[in-house]
Amino acid sequence: MNEETQSIPHGLRLFSLAAGILWFFLIVKLNVFNLSEIQSSVLGIAGLMILWWITDALPMPVVALLPLILFPLTGVMRLDEAARAYSNPVVFLFLGGFLLGLAMEKWNLHRRIALSIIRITGTRANTIILGCMLATFLLSMWLSNTATAIMMLPIAISVIQLVKENYSGKGDVSRFAMVMMLAIAYAANIGGMGTLIGTPPNVVMSAFMLEKYQYPIDFLEWMLLATPVALIILFFTYSVLVFILYPNRMGRIIGSGNLLKTELKKLGRMSSAEKIVLGVFLITVIRWTFKTQLDSWFPGFKMDDTGIALFSGLLLFLIPHKIKTFEPVLQWNDTSKLPWGILLLFGGGLSLADGLEKAKLINELGNVIASLSNNHILLLVVILTFLAVFISEIMSNVALVVVLVPVTSAIADSIHVNPLLLSVPVTLGASCAFMLPMGTPPNALVFSSGYIRISQMVKTGFWLNIFSSLLIGLSSYFLVNFFFHSFG
Secondary structure, eight states: OOOOOOOOOHHHHHHHHHHHHHHHHHHHTSOTTOOOHHHHHHHHHHHHHHHHHHHTSSOHHHHTTHHHHHHHHHTSSOHHHHHGGGGOHHHHHHHHHHHHHHHHHHTTHHHHHHHHHHHHHOSBHHHHHHHHHHHHHHHHTTSOHHHHHHHHHHHHHHHHHHHHHHOOSSSOHHHHHHHHHHHHHHHHHHHGGGSTTSSHHHHHHHHHHHHHHOOOOOHHHHHHHHHHHHHHHHHHHHHIIIIIIOOOOOOBOTTHHHHHHHHHHHHOSOOHHHHHHHHHHHHHHHHHHTHHHHHHHOGGGOOOHHHHHHHHHHHHHHSEEETTTTEESOOGGGGGGSOHHHHHHHHHHHHHHHHHHHHTHHHHHHHHHHHHHTTOHHHHHHHHHHHHHHHTTTSOHHHHHHHHHHHHHHHHHHHTSOHHHHHHHHHHHTTOOOSOGGGSHHHHHHHTTSOOOHHHHHHHHHHHHHHHHHHHHHHHHHHHHHHTTTOO
16 A cells, blocks of 8 residues: 655644634534534534545544544443444455455565556556446446455556556656546446445335335336446546546556566466465455355355455465465564554544434435425435435445435425435435545545545545536436336
């Protein structure tokens, strides 16, 4: 992992620290919005954390610890309740994935894979980025976006390192590296929209519709609606990254053809350690991909994504690559390279989401929006989509759908429209958190690489959020009733 650190001017840091504390006391102590005690406390803590996260006033993992202090202090929840989010299964999914990536990096398997990908996608900087995006998108349609990002991240980092070591042109290599990281995260998020099993929010919404309305959402109907929308967002994202906001102007990497041959020759034949890591990697991918089928065939060996990731990590500490000395592929001192802070960051984001749910701030906001729309359906659809996209920046997308879909279905029933007309855009929008590292696990993963400043992610993500909100809202308004016409 890249260990570069980003710094902000001393004056700006002091201003951000002071502004966050001032916001906290205005909202929590003075209750300027006249909210309930728990709502004012959660809103004050959320504003404080978001401001400090955005401005880098303090290290992000440190800010992520604030719920452990402030939630009990303000009476939002007990310490054990606030701490529960830091042991969320997704945190351990991260850990298992990080161990797999660490083993690939230790034994240069990621470099071998990266060289092979470059040979397929071409040797121009932008086609390499596009190739990685398409691969990530397609994988994420069937695997969890987190698992996909975990698999692609070490490969992307290896490509970046290869380019840094060998590129001598006038282009901007740092921009190439930053865009490559953003491309992996965004493509993983977008790909999950394409199928019902691509991301948990889709499953949550589908299950709710079946339970409340006895309406099973057809897999193919979902793909016909969602996959074209996701592809448009993907290519818009690629265009914005490489042509508008961060053009690298690198063109073809000179000598790359000979370079590929030379570098592959340097790697030589696969070592026993590489073969073991590759085997564990493939087993993990197959287990993630065909989880449902394998669980039905072998009911005694059922595991979720987290269990699969941790089991794979354990295998790396168990399987020796040297039989005589029984030296395992990974040893504990290798874990000093793991980005432990990112696990705290994600735990803090989940704890904040728990606080927002407990305070029912999202429910209140949904009710206000319904009243403001005055039964203008198109306006309501677009507003709800914007709401889902931007709130997903600070709230788990699963939690967001769990909270918002019952609200949207109640609104739809009250104004006598198809509940999917409001629930589908909210569900798709929940996957479009592009601005903040804590918005989705892939965002957090690529941010941990050190190649991205939070200001760059915010700048890019803002425009992607706007475009995605409009596209999803309008597409849902005109197409949901067409594809799901049998509803009711």
